[in-house]
Structures are given as structure tokens and as C-alpha cells.
Amino acid sequence: MRSEPAGQALPLVLVGAAAREPAAVADMLRRGADDCLPSGCAPVELSARIAAKLHRVPVPVEQLLRDPRTGLYSGPHFMDELERELRRPAAARRGGVLAVVGVAEMPALEKRLGPRVHREVAERLAQVVAGTAPAGGGLGGVCDRLGWDDDGHLLVLMPGVDEESARQDLAAFAASVAGTRFVVADENVRLTPAIGFTPLTAYEDSGGHEAAARSAREATDEALRHRDLRPVRWQPWMRAKPQDGPRHARARAGLGTLRAALTPLLSPVLMLLLGVGVPFLLYQQAYDRLGVDVAAYAYWVVVAGLVASALLIVLECLFALDAPARPAVAAQPYPPASAVIAAYLPNEAATIVDTVESFLRLEYPGELEIVLAYNTPHPLPVEDTLREVARRDPRLVLLPVAGSTSKAQNLNAAVTRVRGEFVGVFDADHHPAPDAFRHAWDWLSNGYDVVQGHCVVRNGDSSWVARTVAVEFEAIYAVSHPGRTRLYGFGVFGGSNGFWRTDLLARTRMHGSMLTEDIDSTMRALGAGARIAMDRTLISRELAPTTLRPLWNQRSRWAQGWLQVSLRHLRAALRSERFTPRQKTGLWVLLGWREVQPWLTLQILPVLLHAAWRAGGADKLDWAVPVCLLAAALTLSAGVVQAAFAWRLAVPELRRRKAWFWRYLLVTTVFYTHFKNLVARQAHLKEALGERQWRVTPRAAAADAEAS
Template sequence: MAANFAETVAERPTPGGINTPNMAVPPPEYVVVDLDPGTSDLAVPDGSGWRRVMRVPGRRHYHHEHHDRAIATVQQARSRTRSTGRSCVVGLLYIAEFGRLRERLAPGACLSLLDQVAALAGDLHRWRGSAIGQGRPGEVVVVLPTRPGRSAEAAFGEIVRTVASCDFAVNGERLRVTPVPGFVQVDDTIDDATALRRARLAMGLAAGQLDMVPVCYDPKMEPAENQPRRSGRPLHTRLRPSDAVQIVVSTAICLGLPFGIYSTLFTLGLDPTHVVFALLAIALAGTTLTTYLEQLSALEPEKCPDAPAAPFPAASAIIAAYLPNESATIVDTVKAFLRLDYPGPLQIILAYNTPRYLPVEETLARIADSDPRFIPMHVPTSTSKAQNVNAAMPMITGEFVGVFDADHHPAPDAFRRAWRWLSHGAAVVQGHCVIRNGEASRISRTVAVEFESIYAVSHPGRARMHGFGIFGGSNGYWRTDLLHQTRMRGSMLTEDIDASLRTIMSGERIVADPELVSYELAPTTMSALWRQRLRWAQGWYQVSQRHLWKAVGSPDLTARQKLGLLWLLGWREIYPWLSLQMYPLIVFGLLHPQSGHGFRLNVSLYVVATLFSAMAGPIQALFAYALADPTIRRHRSWFVQFCLMNIVYSEFKNVIARLAPVKELLREREWHVTPRAVPQPDPVTPDGATAPPAGSAPPAGSAPPAGSAPPAGSAAGGVVPYPEARS
């Protein structure tokens, strides 16, 4: 028997600090089971190196070590927490890059990485009852006792953020990793193996998103055969009203609820008309004035540094695509990126998802064979832009990275200009998205001018006035380390705005550059525009719910920034409901003539405010024309059309904004891909560079232009701008 053993190797410390003997043996067919009970584990060679198997105490067979080590870690922690009467949380961190690292690093180096991650997690949670150990390859087991006033999600979130921001030294390399966290709350009714299995189910769901958000186990994660059988769609889905019914309901609430309040107060002897009338006039005038100030601020935007503060480093571009929707245009997009003029190494990653094989994938593969800068990356588990971007993160080699939708053609100098900002301290740079298919339809022409009011006016104006910019989902350039930590969250309909707010609240600086240009496509039909803007509006509502009060209370923001975020996140949700409030007030006054005293007192004030705001549409179009990209500004008739349609278009967007909370309440969060129209050949800019035609809205998987100069709803005929934004 002794002849079958190669050698006895050095003692290895276990997570619990106990030294146990290790023995190395030849290939698995020679492994014997009649070993001395004191031998804890064996090492046997497999295809990838040495694989350890552990003996189950008291039995004559062996299990993989990672299984028993994970169980031992859970048992150790639970035995401690039982003595305190507390329950505990069993969590797993999987290192998303572990598979690729095992292909190029020795097994010892991979284990060293996991040891470092485990030690870092252990340093954060040293309280009684916690235990940290290794599980399956690439896994770190984390067991924490429950603590009053501290959620498990917050505890694991702290671990994840710390691990993601750390550089790990492995074989002389500095590595950054993506921890994938899943956890489950356990009590005495759940055995250790079941707790680990459930934590792995949660971790598997987190691995599909790669957004580093801790995922808690839910019974719905169980395989289909373990789920109770259901017939048909869920009841709340079957009873969900149509968009038309939801519009009627939201409008009825907007008009009927205030009227009911006025009538109730009047029966109690109170006349609300004079107070409400004055408040409406002030809100109308205040909204318009703020918009005017933002537009004036855009005339003197922050200037891009003349030269970079450091040599041009390696850069990366991520193009996120849902390929069936982009197959007609994606090759042109890739070629546009390969023509970029950047002096440093440039890596171009196309991260795409598709439910079926498409012939264009062969074309993309041929391009990759001929140009090593281009890397097509199929993300088979993805269903969103956020997942595509997150999946591409481990592939990034650049010091900074540009994020784009699949219809974008950046200007040749885009990456040069972005680095000039980033090298001087900016964390994120948002460029100017210009429509390149404005000729396609009246809808695309309207969107083309709207985008100029957003990217050429509102973005730089807000950055100047309020001290922060917004990443709008495309043509945005991030420091790679910051994007690695921030990620895109697929749970948000506007993942870009959510990422922007988290970045701003962490104290980082986002700048807006109207001269950093990229050309994209706009929706060309009303139905496509409706679906796109509905998703944006609902996404903004989600972001406002999640971040508004955190932003107001953030110690890392200045008073000016907090006021700007209160306007952007708070007032933009309130204004669409206020825009119609004159109508219930007028009807109330007609039905109760004796209440007209306040009405008559304030009518002149309201007329002045209405006239003041009625100029908002023409002035908005004027600023957009003055600051527009040359490819759009040459179409003067488009600006005239936008000015004339502004009242109707603003109320169209107000209707959608009022619909967003209703859909969120009904849990209707469907993602509709924006159809792509194949554009005409790109026009030529004045400097001779190729540039797309004007007019376009963000691509399907993308988030809209964040925070824009607002055209808004009507109040007794007045056009009032409110903070609107792409997302």
C-alpha cells in the first residue's frame, strides 16, 4: 500500500486553525480506502492539477474536500450561535473570474486568492458566531450571526464592496475580482447542507446579474419540479389593466382627487381657491425660471482641459447589444469604432445577447480574426444591457472604458477628449448624443431637436448650475476601477441613472461635455417612442424612490448638489401632476361662484405666470438651436416644428410620467426593445468627418439622456418646462 503513495506533504492549516496531515497519492484508480483514521485528506491528480478529497470521519470513503470544508464552516458557526440563542445567515461569495484564473495560474495561486478574500471578509466581521472558510472552487463561505439593527444584505454588501475595491497580490500580479454574493437566513429547522444549497441558488441568480448586489434566497428560486404547479399566468398579471385604462385612472386621480379635497374643505367653511391659485402661479413661474437659469448656465459650460495630465493609457469600449434588434447595423457600428483615432491601445468589446444563432455572428467573428482589438462576447444568460456590461467587465484591459449602445458611432477623437477630462480628475464623462436618422420621420426629427436640448443645453447647464452631471447610458466614459465597483443593476429600468446617483452620492465627479460627440438612432414611430419613454419615466420613478432621500441626507454632497437633486428627482415627479391642477380649480370655481373672491384676486398673477411660462417652448428651441451640433443645426425647420409641437409633446410626456407610478404599483416592469430603422448613409460634418444624420433617441437597451431641459405640461394653456431626463 505504501508504494502507492508519492509522498507525504506538509501540514496544511484549516480555516479553524487546526493542522491536519495531508497525503498525496497517484491517479484516482490507485486510491485505497483502508487508511489510518488519523489521515484527514488525500491529494490526487486530475486534469487541472492536484485535487484534494477528504475522508469522512468514521467511514471508509472520501468526499471532495470543498464540500466538507463548507459544511464544517457552517457547523462551526451554527454551534456558536446556538449558544447565544441567535439565528444566523449563511452566505457564499463566488469569484466570477475564478474559472479564467485557473486556466493560467497554478492551483496554489488560486487558493492564495481565495485565502486573501476570506481573510478580508473575516477582518470585517470578527464578532462572536461568525465563521469564514472556503467552499467549492472559487467560493468563500461566510456565516454571520444575525444582529439587531443590521440587515444581512447590508453586512454582505459591505463585504462585497470591500472585496471589489481591493487589489489582491497573486504571483506578482495585482488582481481585481468580482464577488458574486448569495445568502440565506437559517434557523434550527434547516440543516447545514440545505442552507448551503439555498445559498448557492441565490448566488446563482446573482451570478446572472454580476452587479454585486447580495441576493437573498427565495423559494421561487427552486427548480421548476420543486415549485407548486400553477395554471396559467399569475392572477395580478391576468387582471392588469391596459395602458388606456391606466391613463384614465391616473388622469382621474390627477383631476378628481384635488376637486374632492376642494369641495370637502368648502363644505367645512374653508375657501381654498386663493391659496391654491397663488401656489400654482408660483410653481409655474418657479419651474420656468429654474429652467431658464439652467439654459443660461449652458452658455458657459465647464471647458475641457487643453491637454491630458498623463500620457494616453490603454482604453476599452463596451458596446452592449441585443443582437436580433441590431443585426442590420451592428457591423457598421463595429467598423466605426475600429476607425477611432486613439494613440494608445484600444480594446473594443461587443457584449451581446441573442436567443438564437444569427448569421451576423460569423461576420463579427471574421472581423475579430482580422483585428485583435475587437472582441465579440456572447453573454448567454443575459436579458438586459446591464448584464451585458457587467459580463464584459472582467475582459477590460483599459484604464478607462467607454460605454455605448449598439447604434452609436463616436466621433474619431472621442476617446482622446474623454481622457483629457479623466486625467484631470473627472470620474465619469458624459458626451453629447446626436441623432443620425432625423430625416426618417417627423418623430425622429422631434427627438433630434429634443436631444440637442438635453445634451447640448440641459446636461452642461445642470453641471454648471448644480455641480453634478448625469451618465445617460451611452457615450459615457468611466474610470475602469470606478465602473468595476459601481456596476449596472439589471433590477432598475434605467440602470444608467441609478449608477449615476450612486456615483454622485459617493462623492465622485461626473462632467458633461457637449463637444464629446457620438451619433445614434432615434425611434421613428409613435409606438416605439411611447414604449421607450414609458420605460424611461418608470425608471426615473424607481430611481427617485430609491435615491432621493439618501441624496438629500448624504454627507458627501454640497447644499447646491442636494438642491439640484431635489429638483431633478423630486420636482420632476411632482410637476406632471401639478400641470393639470388649474382645471379642477376652474371647475370648482364655476360650481361654487361664492368662492370666486380668491379666484379674482389671483387671476392676474396667474396670467403673468402663464405668459412667462408660455415662452419656455420657443426659448428652449432657441437655446437648442444655438448650441446644437452642426449636423442638426442646419435643419432650421426641425426647430420650428419642435417649437410648434412643444405644448402637445410636453403633455404627451406628462401623461407618461403620471403613468409611471401606476405601472410601478402594478409591478409592470416589462422591457420593450426599441426597433431599429436602418439609417441612410452618414452625412459629413463641416470638418470632413463622417457624422450621422440628426434626430435620435437612445437605443433599446440603453438609458435615456438623464435630466433634460424640460418641456412640460400645460396649465391653462401655458407651457411649463419641468426637469425631464433620458434614462
């Protein structure tokens, strides 16, 4: 009867023997009855109940203007409100934004719990908007009309607010939702809000309310792809017509291919032009036209920069000797924990089974689940093997992430599915030490929010490149990171072998648009007040590149990603009141000086060229300048000190390879330092040219692995 339009508002009172059973009554009420009476009830009571229903006719909630419990407009009524807002005179309306909030977990919830979750999820989101959820984070100050549609989207009308303020408020709302555990259909769940929005100023024509809603939903679909909590503003390309799609895609692909092909050719030329040619020309013109020897001042700046870099390296080494020790005992009992392995299976197919087996051998006193969050463009035979492992050991949870194109998307999909109180994040080639999770909890239970472990190369015997990287990782994870953490008062999450409190990771997420999403998440976590520790005894072993080409690709991505983080976060961090002067100094060294230093060291070439030009030839120069020799000696000695400290603090299996450290010192002095500076300078040019392609190199077995 309720399925017929005429029966939707008809009072329905059921009389029967079944009404004596509470379970039967509950079932009839769920099916649409307004009241239930047992057979044999008094006629006067039945008559009174029927009269009451006729005088107060029930109306389905979706036909009400607003839900009486939540204040949410139904979809059609919300659209009426949106149209009314757009029809207001321009003089009475300034700005305004329409936002549509989707939930990434909705398909899984609907599959498990049925379509009724649409309304319930919208209600939970509305509680956060109103500031009544446990996490607060309401939008009540800028939002006066909320609605929901049949797909479970929350519809948010924010009149009179500018676009940037709306973006900030929506981002804060998303973080509040992500940091809250909700009860939906009697299940405790974590939700990932995906927010799309569009300004109202572009939809003042007739029918503009429908176009605005369509645009906001298209932006929401784009936000659902990333799951990174960032509100997405609608852009015209999100509504490409089907017949135009291939042409537009080909145009974008063609432009990207052309840019990727030209960048390697243009970068060396631009590098020499900007780093050597332009400075030399400036020095020459300043001397000829103004009589000012700018090159002399530049020389002292370069010398000072080299000396400063050397002293900073030595300082980090000294502070690394006395890095904070791991707490002796956990302050709380060991809670459930989760390991998330992010993998792109075509790239990791040769190693992923060994990786999973190594995780299943971990020793942890509490409950431990291993979540393999992966994406693949097509089914692979290794998936059958993984499913067999999962059947054998229920601790392994396979999570294919449809539509994912990045590690960040895989992690973002996994963080709402994990059950652990803390999460270990790993790349697909990592083999953590058996006690890794137990020792990580020693830190987290004592007031830290993130702890970064020590990544050790396990395929150093493969090639001279792998051996170089193996020693370099000891210099990074055993010396630089611990020393910097103690020197400046903050640690850094390195992307793998890092352990997060689940609530913090759920609020922070990874931004796939950043080439080093780990460093970006570090800065956002630090900005939110997180404490990050570094523990060089928290070991995980990984594979290093074995040839120069994959090493170049890997370090290019790292260098460009660090530059992106510097551009996005450094200025705000230096102005933030959350960081102490000591921490701001460390952030300047970490994000500022590291970007300046590769170009500063290059300035020695135009300075020397200018000096040779003035002297009438390079043979006329006096190369035995005491200050220059002293600066060169100090710079070279810093490399010796760092290599010595790396050997002193290295893991035992590498400390026994003393010859590797001597070779590293030689290779670094004559080649590797210049290689990394060259990579950094090219990364700057790639970012300026808009070339942000992530090249994935197939990862083979440990003997000949190539890192992605």
C-alpha cells in the first residue's frame, strides 16, 4: 500500500493477533504501519486511534519541508531554497557558495547495510555542521540551509561568504568529520568526506540552481577520487562532453608528452644559462658600467654558504650521538595495531608476496592486521596468490582501490578501514623488524603522535649504486634525522616505516598532488601540533635502486617534491606562532636552505669565470688563496665526518662493511654530491615548467631491484 502514491499519506492502523508480539509490532511499523493493535481490542480505543490519525494525517519525511529531527531539507525543497537564493537581487546578495558533501565509504556501507544508510550518513554529517558531533567543527556561522539527496549527499548552502573563506571552513569541517567515529546503523565507522563546491555568482540565469548543483556534484566526484579531505572547486574540464572527451584527453596527453620530451633537453641549457651565464653577464656588466666588482661579493657569499653547509652537517652529526632514546616501557597496554602496505601491483608483483609474508611474521603482543592497499590497471596472477595467503591467515586484508593512481589514494582509502589504534605505513618492498610495532608503541604511548623508523637497504650487494644508497641511508636515518630532531625539536615522516596514531592520520591524509606526500603530511601534522619522534633502532629493510637511471628518477621526484613542500609551507611556518624560534630555524634549514644551496654552490663557476676574464686568463689566477683553500678543506672534511658518523651509528650488518663507507666517501666527493645538486637544480626547472610526471620503474627481485 505504501508503494502507491495514494497510500503514502493514508493513516494505516493494523489490527491482528501478531500485534501482541513486540518483534512483530516492530516489523509492521518498519514496513509502514502507523499503529498496531491486537485483535479483540476495545472498539472505543480503536475508534479513538483512527480518529486521531485522521485528524493528524502522517506525512512521509521526504515530503516535509524539513526533517523534524535534523532540520535537513529534502532534495527538492533544498533546490527550491537554492533557486530562491539565486533570485535575490544582486545588491542584497554577495558571494555565496554551494557545496555537496559525499562520502567515499558510501558504496560499501550501502552494500552492507542497505539504502537506509543514505539518510543516516547525511544526518551524521549534519551533526558536525551544526557543531553537535563529538569533534565539533561546525559550519553554523556561515551555513543556514542544509539538505540531503537520495544518494546520501549532504547539500550545503553558504550564502554571503567569499570563496576562500568557504574553502577554509569546508576544509576544517572535513577534518572534523574524518577525526570522528560515527555510529551508522549500529556500526562504528569512520567516514571520508569528499567536498565539491562552486561559487553562486556564476549561476544567476534561469535554471542556474540546477546547473550549480550539477557542478558541485561533479566537483564532489573529483574529490572522491583523491580522498584527501581537500574541498575541490568546480572547473569546466570536469564537465567535458562525451564526444569532446577523447579530443580533450588527447590534447592534454599530447601537451604532457611534448613537455616531458622537451624538459630533459631544455633543463641542462636553462641550468647553465640561469646558473652560470646570467650571473657571469651581471658580474661583467656591473664591473664595466658601474665599476663595481659584484663577483668579489658573490665569492664571499659562496664561501660563507659552503662553510655554513659544512657546519650544519657537523652539528647534526654531533647531536645524533645523543639522540633521544626510546622509552624503556610502554605507558599503556598494547592496543590493536594496523600495518598498511601501499602498492602499485604491476610494479611490485615480483616482491609483494615476500613482503606480505615478512609482515605476517611480525611479533606484536596485541591484535595486528595487515592491510594491503593496492591498485592495478588489470587483474594479475599474483592477486590469486595473495587471496590464498589471506584465506590462510585472516590477519591479511586485501584492499583493491578502484580508480586509484597513487600511493596517496591507496593510503587514504585504507585509513578509514583499519581497526588499529595506530598505523604503520610501509612501501611494498619493506621488511620491518619483528619487534617494530612493539617498539613503535613505546613511543606513541608516551605522548608522541608519529614515530619515524630507520630504513636500511637490504640489497647493497647488487651494484655500486645500491651500495652508495645503502651508506647514504645510514647517513640520513642514523645520523641526519636523529641529529636534526634533537637539534631543532621536531622529526620528519619519511614516507615508509613510519607509525601514526590512526586519528591523526585520518585527519591529515596524504595529498596525491604532492610528489613527496610524506613531507607535505609532516608539515601539516606539525602545524596541527603533532609530536614526531625519530628512532634509528626501529628497523625496516628495503630495496635500493641498482642503476643510475632509476636513481635519477627517484631523486628527481624527491627533489621536486621537497620544492613543492617548501613553496607551500615554508612561509606560513615561519609566520606561525605554533613553532618556536628553534623550530623555525630548523624549518628554514630543512625547506629553505636546501633549495638555495644547489644554486649557491654553482655560483663558484661564474665567479671564477669573471675572475679569469678580469685577469686575462685562467693561468693568471692565484689559486692558492688561503681562505679559499680553508673553505674547500672544511667542506670536504664535513663529508668525511658524516661518513665516519654514519659508520659509527649504522646497523651492525652494514658497520661490518667498512669498505662500503670508504667507497661512499670517494664517490660522494668526486661524483655523488654533484649528482644530487644537479638533480635538485633540474627539479626546480621541471617544477617551473610544470612537468610533474611520476615515472614508475618496475621493481624486480632483491638482487636487481629498481626503486620507484
